[in-house]
Amino acid sequence: MKNILLGISGSISAYKAADLTSQLVKLGHNVDVVMTKNSTKFITPLTLQSLSKNPVHVDVMEERSPEKINHIELAKQTDLFLIAPASANILAKLANGIADDMLSTVALAIQPNVPKFIAPAMNTHMYQNVMTQRNIATLNEVGYQEIVPREALLACGDFGRGALATIEDILKIIQPALSNE
Template sequence: MTKKRILLGVSGSISAYKAADLTNELTKLGYEVDVLMTKSSQSFITPLTLQSLSKRRVHTDVMAEEVPEKINHIELAKRADLFIVAPASANMVGKLANGIADDIVSTVSLALEDHVHRMIAPAMNTYMYLNPAVQRNLAILKADGFTEIAPREALLACGDYGPGALATVDTIIQQITQTFNQ
């Protein structure tokens, strides 16, 4: 049986550090994990950390084309069984919902084939998460076939309490496993 291939998009959120645990656990479970990082996510965690845990090159630049005869973001999308953005900032939710492709994560998302499972795990301030624009964008993503892995209610890094904390790594892995087992 071939390994399931997961594209893990990491966007700019304080929760980006949890992508290390997520990558590590998914890799231990036998998944092939290709990590895609936005520029802002790299302010919170380095590509080298995720490369060390995934044992694969981390993709940070949509314009980086290491193999001239192949377009990297198209090849990544073609190989995917599941695409997940965890954490997904309010900015990334808006980009994905509105088809804005200006980084490796949002560009790959537009190149995914229909059979690829799509998930989003928001992580942001409570008021940002509850903002009507963010909720509208999440509704668009759900209508487009994304499964939302809802954020937890918790004391957030900013000091506010409420929904917005990234779902636990265990919850995310459980959702991924359930999706593949269906």
């Protein structure tokens, strides 16, 4: 069993994190969920808490135990870090070392040897934007592996690359990192 830290950022694809969480738990992993405040507009923390059987973390200033700093403790116990969906906003924050919410703060505390994955999901023009591509390249350089989005008809009505990879593809891509002992 691995300790997976699943980050969810503000994207219409956030609802797919429920299935991803459920599948990871069914595979026998412990899943802790960290959400941006914007992601809670798309899916509730209660849904993910029910599926993961763990508290969901949204507010970096909410410390549940006075002897431990929440984002540091989460990072220390993480065997695999996955952000799905990863919005353009969270990619920009991570690529530039900005830590202004629970997800970006815990991301900076993840140890360098922990496998890290980002699964972008956004409008095709946002995904193809030179700044977004630069941010993804920067994240790749520091150890994040991109799970490339699919080409599809997007929620906004545009067709192109930007749809979250399928849950099956995400699981297939992270599986080797989950198998390493």
